[in-house]
Structure formats: C-alpha cells, structure tokens
Amino acid sequence: MKDQGNEHDTGMNLFFLTDPGDLSATLSSGGGLPDGFILGRCGSGSECGHMLRELRKGDETALLPVFLEDFPSDGDREAADGPARTKEEMENLAREIGNRLRDVDENALRKSLDLRLLAFLYSREGKKLRPVLDPLSRELYSYPLADHLSGGLLDSSRWISELLEKGYLEEESLADRIRACPKCGGAHLNYVDVCPFCRSMDIRQVPFIHCFTCGRVGPQEAFVREGPMQCPFCGARLRHIGSDYDRPMDNYLCSSCSQTFAEPDVSCRCFLCGAWSPADGLSVRSFREYSLSDKGVIAVRSGNTDDMYSVFDALNYTKPEPFRHILDWQLQLSGRPPVEPFSLMIISFPNVEKVKEKLGRKKVTEIMESLARRLRERIRKTDISTRTAENDLLLLLPKTGEKGCAVLASKVRELEKETLQPDGLVMEISVKTAVFPGDRVEGEDAVLLVARLKG
Numbered sequence: 044m045k046d047q048g049n050e051h052d053t054g055m056n057l058f059f060l061t062d063p064g065d066l067s068a069t070l071s072s073g074g075g076l077p078d079g080f081i082l083g084r085c086g087s088g089s090e091c092g093h094m095l096r097e098l099r100k101g102d103e104t105a106l107l108p109v110f111l112e113d114f115p116s117d118g119d120r121e122a123a124d125g126p127a128r129t130k131e132e133m134e135n136l137a138r139e140i141g142n143r144l145r146d147v148d149e150n151a152l153r154k155s156l157d158l159r160l161l162a163f164l165y166s167r168e169g170k171k172l173r174p175v176l177d178p179l180s181r182e183l184y185s186y187p188l189a190d191h192l193s194g195g196l197l198d199s200s201r202w203i204s205e206l207l208e209k210g211y212l213e214e215e216s217l218a219d220r221i222r223a224c225p226k227c228g229g230a231h232l233n234y235v236d237v238c239p240f241c242r243s244m245d246i247r248q249v250p251f252i253h254c255f256t257c258g259r260v261g262p263q264e265a266f267v268r269e270g271p272m273q274c275p276f277c278g279a280r281l282r283h284i285g286s287d288y289d290r291p292m293d294n295y296l297c298s299s300c301s302q303t304f305a306e307p308d309v310s311c312r313c314f315l316c317g318a319w320s321p322a323d324g325l326s327v328r329s330f331r332e333y334s335l336s337d338k339g340v341i342a343v344r345s346g347n348t349d350d351m352y353s354v355f356d357a358l359n360y361t362k363p364e365p366f367r368h369i370l371d372w373q374l375q376l377s378g379r380p381p382v383e384p385f386s387l388m389i390i391s392f393p394n395v396e397k398v399k400e401k402l403g404r405k406k407v408t409e410i411m412e413s414l415a416r417r418l419r420e421r422i423r424k425t426d427i428s429t430r431t432a433e434n435d436l437l438l439l440l441p442k443t444g445e446k447g448c449a450v451l452a453s454k455v456r457e458l459e460k461e462t463l464q465p466d467g468l469v470m471e472i473s474v475k476t477a478v479f480p481g482d483r484v485e486g487e488d489a490v491l492l493v494a495r496l497k498g
C-alpha cells in the first residue's frame with residue numbers, strides 16, 4: 044500500500060491500492076479511513092472492479108472518492124469518480140466531495156440506502172444517475188451506481204422509480220427505449236415472420252400468377268407444371284401477360300399448412316425464456332438519466348428521507364399536480380347535468396408534532412404505518428390520493444355521494460381510537476369532506492376548494 048497524500052501539506056489523504064487484500068486490510072485495521080482511494084492497474088481488470096464494488100457497498104466507504112487507473116467496464120466508470128489524473132486534481136476533487144459531505148449526517152447515511160444514493164449525487168456536482176448499456180445482460184441497461192451502492196440488494200430500476208415518485212429525483216434526458224419479453228423482462232428478442240394461419244415460421248415468398256379467366260390467384264409453380272402455362276383451377280391456357288394473366292404482388296406460401304397470404308404476422312421469441320409474444324404485447328421500458336431534485340437536496344441536508352407521511356403514498360397515490368387536474372376536471376363536470384356524485388376528503392393530523400415530541404419519531408412512523416394500512420383496507424381501487432405540502436392527505440372518491448362519504452369519514456375518524464397510547468395520548472385525526480354536486484360553488488377550482496375546506 045502506498046500512501047500518496049501524507050507528504051503533501053494539503054491534508055488530503057488518498058490511498059493507492061492495487062490488491063484487494065490491501066483493501067480488506069485497510070478496512071479491517073480499525074484505523075481511520077483515508078479521504079479517498081486510487082485503484083491502480085492490477086493484474087486483471089476484474090480486481091479493480093471488485094475493489095470498487097466493495098468500497099461502494101461499504102457503510103463507511105460508500106461515498107468516498109474513488110479514482111481508477113483502469114476502467115474494466117463502463118459500469119465501473121459510472122460508479123467511480125473518474126480516471127486517476129494528477130495528484131493535485133484528484134486531491135481537489137476529493138476535497139470538494141468531502142466538503143459537500145460535511146453537510147450530511149453520517150449516522151443517517153449509515154442507516155438509509157436512499158439517503159446514501161441521494162448524498163452521492165449531492166456530493167458530486169452535476170452527477171447524474173446514468174443507465175449503462177451492457178449488451179450481454181438480461182435487460183440490456185443497468186444503473187451501475189445504484190447497483191454498487193445497494194450492493195445488489197435492491198432492484199435498481201424499481202429503487203430509482205420509488206425515489207422519483209417521492210420527488211427526490213428528477214427526470215433528465217432519455218437514453219433509450221427498449222422492448223422486452225413480458226414474461227421474463229429479457230430484452231434479447233428475435234422478431235420472426237410467421238404464417239398467420241398456423242404460426243409456422245417456415246414460410247417463403249414466391250411469385251404468384253393471377254388468372255384472368257377465373258380470377259383466382261396461386262403460386263406460379265402450380266401454373267407451369269408441364270409445357271405451356273395453364274391455370275390449375277379452370278384449365279385456361281395463359282399465353283400473354285396482361286391479357287390472359289398478370290403477376291400480383293409477391294405472396295407468401297406456408298410450407299407447413301400450404302396456405303398463401305400477402306402479409307406474414309410478426310411474432311417475437313425471447314432468447315432467454317423461449318416465450319412467444321405478439322409484437323404489440325411486448326413491454327416497453329425507458330431508460331433515463333436522473334438528477335437530484337430540490338426536495339432531494341433538502342432530504343440530504345436534513346438527513347431525512349423517511350418522512351413520516353410517506354407511508355400514505357401507498358394509497359393509490361397520485362402526484363399533487365395530476366391530482367389537481369383530475370379534481371379540476373371533476374369539478375367542471377359537476378356543473379353539467381346529469382352529474383355523477385363524487386366526494387373529496389381531507390385527512391389531517393393536527394397534533395402530530397406534539398405526539399412526535401412525546402413519543403419520538405420512530406413511534407410516530409409506526410402509528411402512521413398502521414393508520415395507512417387500515418386506510419388501505421377502506422378505500423377502493425378507483426379512489427386516488429395525494430399529499431399537500433402541509434402533509435394533509437387528500438382523497439378523491441369518484442361515484443361517492445353523501446351517504447358513502449359519511450360512512451367512510453366516520454370509519455376514518457374511528458381509527459383515532461386505535462392510536463391510543465398507554466399514557467392516554469392519541470393521534471388526532473381530522474376529517475373534512477365535500478360532496479358534489481351539492482357542495483359546488485360556481486367558479487371554484489381545486490386549489491380554492493381545498494383552501495375553503497381547510498378553513
């Protein structure tokens with residue numbers, strides 16, 4: 044192990060490693076960690092990749108700067124901090140990363156993978172989560188940085204879309220869109236022309252003849268069996284093209300069932316699981332780049348992604364913006380008879396801060412989780428929810444009139460009893476409702492309506 048930093052007075056300490064053995068020795072020595080690592084060219088590139096993965100999945104080392112002298116793969120490039128360059132450049136970069144990480148609560152980072160991924164983006168200015176193409180992999184694209192940070196524990200695509208849903212990430216440019224097998228998700232597909240009658244792929248294009256006498260069409264080989272050309276259907280002699288017969292567009296002949304047809308079907312066979320799917324039955328997946336959103340920056344700085352209310356996002360959650368559009372649309376419809384009734388419900392927790400002070404954040408999260416579970420049992424698939432910036436829970440209940448709304452509201456209020464703590468404290472649940480068309484106010488839109496209900 045060579046220590047490159049100490050002789051400088053910059054205070055940055057970058058460890059130079061070429062051997063995975065040295066890495067485990069460093070990590071288990073109990074001594075302090077360096078400010079970053081330079082992974083040197085080693086016998087085989089795979090060792091470099093192995094060391095990078097070990098560092099990125101480590102609780103203590105995940106966010107440390109890592110420079111590579113060699114890039115075993117594009118994935119390693121994405122998960123590292125770039126190539127090794129001059130000592131000064133690497134130290135400057137490592138210092139920048141270290142400074143930004145100073146904003147982040149180390150304890151929270153150790154506990155939350157979400158936060159670790161967000162903090163990684165935060166600590167590298169302009170860093171994005173990028174999909175990387177690996178032509179031999181099942182899904183063709185992967186997100187190596189996310190894969191590395193979770194140590195392969197999480198399905199990175201799902202992980203990223205959850206963080207996007209919660210608003211911590213922002214969509215950036217679209218890298219690619221691929222089609223995949225609906226059965227196994229594999230993106231290695233063979234598109235095969237098949238017979239629309241018997242699905243055989245043993246089809247071929249053959250010249251066809253159109254007999255003017257009887258109007259029938261058939262493969263040319265059936266017309267020229269012996270001597271002069273003759274229609275096999277009506278027996279007419281076909282002497283002159285244009286007056287006795289012509290050639291329609293080439294047609295297909297199926298060798299399996301002998302049917303003829305103008306257009307074959309396209310069917311897709313998955314090279315990985317063997318499943319056949321029609322071309323329009325494939326699943327479509329987009330691979331994008333993602334960057335940290337403003338909400339993500341706040342989460343990193345406050346060390347808090349597990350916002351207590353997020354458990355409610357499992358209740359047919361819709362982002363606030365589309366929710367508002369749907370509500371506006373419903374409100375507009377409610378002005379045009381005949382009107383189908385619908386309701387809006389606002390659920391809030393007025394004493395949540397007080398409960399948190401008394402019982403602690405963890406307990407409050409537990410209470411919220413159990414409330415969310417109970418709510419989930421009570422709402423229908425067609426109900427949608429969103430959360431406002433003030434953490435009110437909004438439920439839009441289509442086809443729900445006065446009676447249905449009142450029943451649900453009283454059931455939700457009853458949940459308050461279930462939050463009773465041994466010391467007599469309860470999580471207060473406030474429920475406000477509006478039922479349409481009865482509560483309609485001319486000219487009122489979604490924003491005004493919510494404000495009016497909140498009083």
Ligand SMILES: [Zn+2]
Pocket residue numbers: 224225226227228229313314315316317318
């Ligand atoms: Zn498949």
Ligand SMILES: [Zn+2]
Pocket residue numbers: 238239240241242243297298299300301302
């Ligand atoms: Zn056929």
Ligand SMILES: [Zn+2]
Pocket residue numbers: 254255256257258259274275276277278279
């Ligand atoms: Zn004929």
